Amino acid sequence: MVGGRWFDGMGSAGSIFWLQYAYAPPVFRKVAESVPPISLTQILPSQCLVCHAWPARPLCDECAARFRADVPRCDSCAEPISAGIIRCGACLTDPPPLDRCIAALSYEWPWWLYIRRFKFQHDLGLAATLSQLLLAAPGARDLLGRADCVLPIPSSAKRLEERGYNPALLIARAVAPNHCRMDVLERPVDHPPQRSLKRAERLHNVRGAFAINAKRASDLNGKRVVLVDDVMTTGATLHEAARVLRRAGAAAVAALVLARD
Ligand SMILES: [Zn+2]
Numbered sequence: 311m312v313g314g315r316w317f318d319g320m321g322s323a324g325s326i327f328w329l330q331y332a333y334a335p336p337v338f339r340k341v342a343e344s345v346p347p348i349s350l351t352q353i354l355p356s357q358c359l360v361c362h363a364w365p366a367r368p369l370c371d372e373c374a375a376r377f378r379a380d381v382p383r384c385d386s387c388a389e390p391i392s393a394g395i396i397r398c399g400a401c402l403t404d405p406p407p408l409d410r411c412i413a414a415l416s417y418e419w420p421w422w423l424y425i426r427r428f429k430f431q432h433d434l435g436l437a438a439t440l441s442q443l444l445l446a447a448p449g450a451r452d453l454l455g456r457a458d459c460v461l462p463i464p465s466s467a468k469r470l471e472e473r474g475y476n477p478a479l480l481i482a483r484a485v486a487p488n489h490c491r492m493d494v495l496e497r498p499v500d501h502p503p504q505r506s507l508k509r510a511e512r513l514h515n516v517r518g519a520f521a522i523n524a525k526r527a528s529d530l531n532g533k534r535v536v537l538v539d540d541v542m543t544t545g546a547t548l549h550e551a552a553r554v555l556r557r558a559g560a561a562a563v564a565a566l567v568l569a570r571d
């Protein structure tokens with residue numbers, strides 16, 4: 311397990327950070343979550359995960375240009391739609407609780423490779439690559455520029471203990487270092503991971519998953535909030551979080567996600 315983590319992460323030199331992080335006692339992990347990750351991938355030579363060019367960043371410029379396409383997407387749910395259309399029929403019929411939803415990528419090759427390594431193989435050095443892809447999504451910088459606070463979708467305490475970090479927090483902090491808050495939205499209940507459920511079960515699974523920190527509730531009054539998550543599938547998780555934030559007084563709630571499945 312120990313060796314596996316080390317070698318699994320060697321594709322990105324940022325995994326050296328994970329070594330320090332993985333063996334730290336919980337109290338130090340909490341401290342580590344409160345400071346920006348050390349992205350050694352920006353300093354040391356690495357290998358492109360797609361074309362295996364070496365030395366390069368984990369995503370070389372050629373592969374980024376080749377695979378990143380600005381797909382027209384629905385403003386409310388980020389599903390691909392025809393160019394020139396703002397909202398899909400489903401969102402016009404039944405508007406979701408998000409004022410805006412932006413997805414940077416489709417959850418397909420090669421992007422799932424990056425996201426899986428980042429989420430499940432502890433390759434924390436990829437946070438820099440993925441956050442740059444998120445910032446390059448049309449409208450992402452504008453949305454962040456207008457936000458009063460940027461909230462990562464929180465992990466439950468149990469999930470945080472298992473994984474050791476919250477991928478959404480690392481991305482949110484990288485794209486909005488001055489507005490990212492991790493003390494507002496909480497996830498007190500540990501539900502099964504959404505990916506383990508059928509689509510119909512996901513909606514029910516996240517009911518009641520989120521709460522607002524009572525000491526911070528007044529911070530949301532009249533504020534424009536941007537939620538950040540890694541992968542959006544049905545939108546059930548983001549929608550549940552948005553409903554909780556609106557009930558707490560947020561004036562507007564939008565979402566920024568790395569990839570739309
Ligand atoms: Zn490449």
Ligand SMILES: [Zn+2]
Nearest residue numbers: 384387398401
């Ligand atoms: Zn839509």
